[in-house]
Amino acid sequence: MIKFLLFCILFVLCWPLALMALVLYPVVWLLLLPFRIVGLAVGGVLELVEAILFLPARVLRSI
Secondary structure (H helix, E strand, O other): OHHHHHHHHHHHHOHHHHHHHHHHHHHHHHHHHHHHHHHHHHHHHHHHHHHHHHHHHHHHHHO
C-alpha cells in the first residue's frame, strides 16, 4: 500500500519518471532474476556443507 502511495505521489510530481519506472521495473526484475537463482543455489550448497561438517558433532552429542 505504501509503495502504491509513493508511486502516486511520484506520478503527480513527475509523471514521465513514474511511467519510466513502471516500464523499467519488470525489465530490471528479469535481469536480476538469475542472480537470485544463483544466490539460492549457493545458499543451499553452503547449508549442505555446514550440515556435512557438523554431522559428526551431532552424532557424538546424541550418544
